[in-house]
Amino acid sequence: MNEWKEDDELMPKKRLFYSCLILGAAIVVIIFLVNQRLAVEAVQISPDSIRQYVDETGTVKSKQSQTVYLENSGRISSLEVDEGNRVQRGDLLLTINPVDLQMMELSVKQAGITYQSALQDWEKAQNLFETGAISKTDFNNLEAAYKRATASLQSANLELEKERKGLVVRAPLDGVILQRNIEINQVVTSGTAAFIIGNTQNLEVDADILADDVVKIHPGNQVEISGQATGGPVLRGVVTKVASMAENIVSSLGVNQKRATVTIDFTGDKGLLKPGYDIDVRIFTQTKSKVLTVPASAVFDYQGKNWVFIIQRGRTQLRQIEKGIENDDKMEVVAGLTAGDWILIKPDNTIKERIKVRVVK
Numbered sequence: 001m002n003e004w005k006e007d008d009e010l011m012p013k014k015r016l017f018y019s020c021l022i023l024g025a026a027i028v029v030i031i032f033l034v035n036q037r038l039a040v041e042a043v044q045i046s047p048d049s050i051r052q053y054v055d056e057t058g059t060v061k062s063k064q065s066q067t068v069y070l071e072n073s074g075r076i077s078s079l080e081v082d083e084g085n086r087v088q089r090g091d092l093l094l095t096i097n098p099v100d101l102q103m104m105e106l107s108v109k110q111a112g113i114t115y116q117s118a119l120q121d122w123e124k125a126q127n128l129f130e131t132g133a134i135s136k137t138d139f140n141n142l143e144a145a146y147k148r149a150t151a152s153l154q155s156a157n158l159e160l161e162k163e164r165k166g167l168v169v170r171a172p173l174d175g176v177i178l179q180r181n182i183e184i185n186q187v188v189t190s191g192t193a194a195f196i197i198g199n200t201q202n203l204e205v206d207a208d209i210l211a212d213d214v215v216k217i218h219p220g221n222q223v224e225i226s227g228q229a230t231g232g233p234v235l236r237g238v239v240t241k242v243a244s245m246a247e248n249i250v251s252s253l254g255v256n257q258k259r260a261t262v263t264i265d266f267t268g269d270k271g272l273l274k275p276g277y278d279i280d281v282r283i284f285t286q287t288k289s290k291v292l293t294v295p296a297s298a299v300f301d302y303q304g305k306n307w308v309f310i311i312q313r314g315r316t317q318l319r320q321i322e323k324g325i326e327n328d329d330k331m332e333v334v335a336g337l338t339a340g341d342w343i344l345i346k347p348d349n350t351i352k353e354r355i356k357v358r359v360v361k
Helices: 002-035 101-130 136-165
Strands: 038-044 047-062 065-069 074-079 092-098 168-170 175-180 193-198 203-210 222-226 235-242 247-250 256-266 278-295 300-302 305-312 315-326 330-335 342-344 357-360
Touching (some): 047 330, 065 175, 092 193, 101 136, 203 278, 222 256, 256 278, 278 315
Parallel strands (some): 038 357
Antiparallel strands (some): 038 342, 047 203, 047 278, 092 168, 203 256, 222 235, 222 278, 235 256, 278 330, 300 305, 315 330
């Protein structure tokens, strides 16, 4: 009986002990949670340099190129060169079997007969006119007929000479056959663009830039040229010309865009590039030194303004900024921050103001 009585007396004490123990543990957990800091990535900003640029795709072309047009109609009877062949000025490119050469030869022959007849009539008329056998009017008519026959014969001979000259097409300059547009035995017409010949050593790049970006570009801007076609290294160039007007160009996605052509010259090695190759160009439009910059990922838009999260006394705080030039990686800050501020690098939707944070590397 005494033992039961002692147990009854101890029970309230045990309950109090365990209650205090649980309460203490809860207080510890609450204190821990209250003081728990969210781990974030942050960077302390300091004066830096930044380069603004425009990225686009360009096409390599020859500075010295010429399209060879055919002067005659007919059938291609021989074709002496192919794309990639090197030629010198005067080299034979092709020959043409004209469809109307015989007709022109007949025209010359007929014009010659008419000329001889008119010449004889005019020579006789001179003697007859001197003796008064024919009138002044008849003499003038025969003289005019002779002059017309002379002009017709000269014209027919010139056309025949031109036709025969066009039977053989030769290279107008030294270079490489960049493009061939005709085939052997093909029937062609006068004015057909048969070849494009160019100098593969004297190269430049044309890039069609969006109108919104081209206003930032000026002759003298430095350029980086890259891509698989370069053979590996990044090549260097400089903007030499910006088109004075933009044109409507339909993109590969079918979007109508306003673009202007920017011409770029190489300032060093051209690598393995050839005319017609597509490459990537990065045109540097502005460079600034000793300015404050923040990672591009740190800036977000809210109600049409630019904001970042800074860390002050271990807590997050919103800060509105004014940005200057920018690129894919970072932005210049011209107002709103000072050197030494800590900035969250990649704030997400879970970040709010006044959150306790700790910086992790």
